[in-house]
Amino acid sequence: MADPATSTLSLRKTALNETHRRMGARMVDFAGWEMPIEYSGIVTEHMAVRTRAGLFDVSHMGEIEIEGSGALPLLQKVTCNDVFKLQVNQAQYSGLMNERGGMVDDLLVHKFAENQYFLCVNAARREVDFAWICRHNDTGARVRNTSDDYTQLALQGPRSVAILQPLTSVNLPELNYYWFIRGTVCGVECLVARTGYTGEDGFEVYLPVSESEKIWESLLEKGKPEGLLPCGLGARNTLRLEAGMLLYGHDMDEETTPLEANLRFLCKLEKGPFLGREVLLRQAQEGIKRRLVGFEMKDRAIARDGAPVWSQEQLIGKVTSGSHAPFLKRNIGFGYLPTEFSKVGQQIFIEIRGTRAAAQIVSTPFYRRTRT
């Protein structure tokens, strides 16, 4: 047994940092932020979200706001999805692209109004994304990094509606998946979006930093009878992986294209010019050479990020995300493999501490909720 060295010097903190510590969360460094990794345990929290509900502080995520008549053309140029199709109060999952067809980030684009958009981006990428968008801003759009203005809470799980409804002015049954609306939560003006990163029904609430503790505590109190638990980033990661959702920096980066990352549905190649479109068009026509696949361990072992993947005596790739999946009770993961090895059912071997453990490519998502 050896303890991981942890230093919390000069880490960024969310407005709820003291609250997490007081409530006994285990804190870790995540992308330069001191964040709760777990409260009651990853498995307990994971199961709470699958069966009841969990509340996450995800204020490390960044927000970028783009306004003006140049906003739409700018977004059309830097993202691969079709922002033109987005309606007011609708959210869209997309990729921020580079000229090589690689992904600068994955993000959510929310349309506030005509000529007004709100992006939610990854914590580790907020400065990079902001600089990238500004660099490509030749349309005169007003681009602001408003990350420090918001606390973001994710309320996720089948009991989310029952917990949030008594506290909000929003009529939640009318709010569809990937739509959002402004309304009050605990009397505070918020943005309530029916989005998430767990594979369950739920909401992401953007609120003023000053109201963080009040809303966090009210939700936990109101949710207690429903089985709501405060959750950390550990469960967030196992939930997203089990639900087949990708993690930027692991499952895709500046060198992987959305087509390779199995995000074909994000690429609206017919929408007109955008960064990296030529590369994507060529890949769509000629086919891709590698693909992100999901695998399940057959031998008893857990593949971790970076583990080499073998077929016979050939090194064919590496694991990009790997973990035990608490709800499925299986060991699963993602990795990039040459297209010829990427078919469902393909047997592969993953090198774990010098031993090759058998695994098989399976279809994703690994877990899909039953919709009611």
Next chain:
Amino acid sequence: MYPAHLRYTEQHEWVQLEGNLATVGITDHAQKELGDIVYVELPKTGSHVEAGKACGTVESVKAVSEIYSPVTGEVKEVNSSLAENPEWINQEPHGKAWMIKVSLATPSLPDSLLTAEQYEEYVQQEKGG
């Protein structure tokens, strides 16, 4: 809170000597640090383990950690139930979640091992530091 009849390592293993047979496991502090344990890899019966050297691994959902043998000798018995029930390590780390039994050349433990009191103090220091 750490049983007085056990001895401990700074890598958070415990060992109990009966005759020349040493039973080895990981401590309550270790299981708490790791969180939910979902996988354990132990040496095979008949294999040789050496004091201070890695002899297995224990994995929680979030982390992998090596198990360092507190003693040198031959593995006589392995707790094979842990493969199916790794959560026992969280539940009873000093009891039914013992990991291996090692036969020693001489019926004595290395002097470097900590007593329960010393280990408790060590854990407190580590937390504080």
